[in-house]
Amino acid sequence: MSNIKSLLMEKFNIISQSEIKNGFEKLTVEKNQIKSCISFLKNSAESSVDMLVSITATDYVEKIELLYHLYSTKLNENIFISTNVDAACPTVESISSVFKSATNEECEIFDLFGIEFENNKCLKRLFLPKEYVGSPMLKNQKYQQIENLGKEKDTISAFETTLQIETDGDSIKSAIPVIGKNHKQLEKTAEEMSFSEYLEKLTDVFFKEAFCEGVEKLSGATVSDQAKYTRVLLCELERIKSHLGWAKDFFALTGPYFAHILAKNELEEITNLTEKSDVVPIFGGVSKKLDTESLENIEKFIANLSKSIAKFDVSNNKIFKSGLQNIGILPKNTALNYAITGVNHRASGICADVRKKQPYLMYDILDFEIPTSSNGDCFDRFSTRIAEIKESVKILEQCTNYLKSDDKCETVNVGEIPAGTAVSLIEAPTGLLGCTIISDGGEKPYRVKWRAGSFYSAQILPYLLKDRYYSDFAQICGSLDIKTTEVDR
Secondary structure, eight states, X not given: OHHXXXXXXXXXXXXXXXXXXXXXXXEEEOGGXXXXXXXXXXXOTTTOOOEEEEEEEEEOSSEEEEEEEEEETTTTEXXXXXXXXXXXXXXXXXXXXXXXXXXXXXXXXXXXXXXXXXXXXXXXXXXXXXXXXXXXXXXXSOOOOOOOOOOOTTEEEETTEXXXXXXXXXXXXXXXXXOOSSOOOHHHHHTTSOHHHHHHHOOSHHHHHHHHHHHHHHHTOOOXXXXXXXXXXXXXXHHHHHXXXXXXXXXHHHSOHHHHHHHHHHXXXXXXXXXXXXXXXXXXXXXXXXXXXXXXXXXHHHHHHHHXXXXXXXXXXXXXXXXXXXXXXXXHHHHHHTTXXXXXXXXXXXXXXXXXXXXXXXXXXXXXXXXXXXXXSHHHHHHHXXXXXXXXXXXXXXXXXXXXXXXXXXXXXXXXXXXXEEEEEEEETTEEEEEEEEEOSSSSOSEEEEEOHHHHHGGGHHHXXXXXXXXXXXXXXXXXXXXXXXXXX
């Protein structure tokens, strides 16, 4: 960051500098400089910024702060640039012409905070109905249940993602994702609950882990190795479960029914396994120690899964392969421009996985590889996901070996959460999961912002489906593994 910081300070008026926990630094610029600043970072060979990770809006009553989280894959470096918008006149220049992924990010902020992004040609409400009055994420507006009815006309549902499709014969002319069907106000509810109550509300293991990571950074808590290994194990079991669920549905759509049955059987087994365990990440550790029986059952499962993978990995099946190759090609630069992460960007040749690049828990000492491909088509996304299951099995073997040899289960009391900002980044099955937590030192979070992989993967559908044959629809949509619960959060 030091070289990039020097570049920015030479060219722009840096109003202030402040800390983001875990070594990150935030630089604040004038509102009228934000677009030129971010354009400079993207186009400068020295900074090599090629991805907009997220934009976080926070209402401070008289002003609304916009925090732009940028990333350089070349330098493996996170850059945080912020600017302030007057609450009485909430306007700022759009950066959608710099990063395509900003288009829907800005629509979300417009929808929930009322900020007008000038020159964003697609600016509209994203989650809430057009007739909704107000901006529910502003501090002067209380939480309310919203009847969030999306447009049902001319829609088709696939993989739980609703699209408005326009066709010309067998060709798809346009495909527009329709989100906002069931907006859960996951970020607004955080402001109404204590930190621990909000953690309980989160049901997904990866969301729990990301939130715990952020709170632990704020508090400075040091989690024991035993608890870290347990949390790795929980995450990798859930990763395999997610990928098996995807594989089951993908095989059903693309033809190899025997593989569908095998994946279905393995999915049922791991679902039974995880449901029997009530171990979850909590602040400072885990809810309880995994007992010997649970560890033995996990060992049996991964041994059986290792054998099954070879059976339902149909990568070498010529018929299956020919139906996926050179379909839905996502070039590397396009993936970066749309902030596509996880398997979907690794299949396009981007070797990026925060478990390796910015390790958390015990991933820095675990032995595993980052599967990548190069063509970025449906087949590459399939084969990369299957390869990732195999790597998760390797991780689980190492975790169970450690946990069997260490019978300690220490959980640290994090105490009161001090004021500050923390950003946690973890590798979820659908891509990069980010959690930005802003605390004012009170019992409740002042602001929680979620960055979920599927939100960005949904944005790439118009690009991938345009001018494709309708017969390619299922393969393209299915290969992306879009989860509506992450899109419409």
